[in-house]
Amino acid sequence: MFLYVKGILSFDLGFSFRQQTPVSKLIMDRLPATLLLTMTAFAISLLLGILLGTLAARWAGTWADTAITVLALVFYATPLFWIALMAILLFSWRWIGCRVSATKQSARITPALPMCWTSARI
Numbered sequence: 001m002f003l004y005v006k007g008i009l010s011f012d013l014g015f016s017f018r019q020q021t022p023v024s025k026l027i028m029d030r031l032p033a034t035l036l037l038t039m040t041a042f043a044i045s046l047l048l049g050i051l052l053g054t055l056a057a058r059w060a061g062t063w064a065d066t067a068i069t070v071l072a073l074v075f076y077a078t079p080l081f082w083i084a085l086m087a088i089l090l091f092s093w094r095w096i097g098c099r100v101s102a103t104k105q106s107a108r109i110t111p112a113l114p115m116c117w118t119s120a121r122i
Contacts, residue, residue: 007013013023056068075083 011024013027015021016023016026019026052068052072056065059065
């Protein structure tokens with residue numbers, strides 16, 4: 001157990017036999033895309049949360065407040081993986097110009113949307 005914790009603290013995570021490279025190198029290679037996805041989802045969720053929360057507070061007790069609250073509860077209660085699958089279907093079937101993969105420059109926003117929808121809580 002001590003060797004395991006020591007390895008983690010020194011960022012020596014072992015060797016990937018499948019990729020034939022150190023695990024720490026694999027993580028570092030994928031870190032920029034992960035941070036871009038995370039920060040994009042955070043920024044969108046922050047903007048949506050502030051906007052929808054302000055609108056719900058402004059129109060408290062009206063149909064708009066009820067619709068925003070129901071929408072927030074639905075996205076809060078729905079599992080993230082299901083929202084992500086539905087977003088992939090939406091972007092790949094309905095919007096022809098949008099790629100499903102997040103590896104191309106033009107489609108980097110696609111996987112960030114389901115992440116922000118569930119985290120933009122009112």
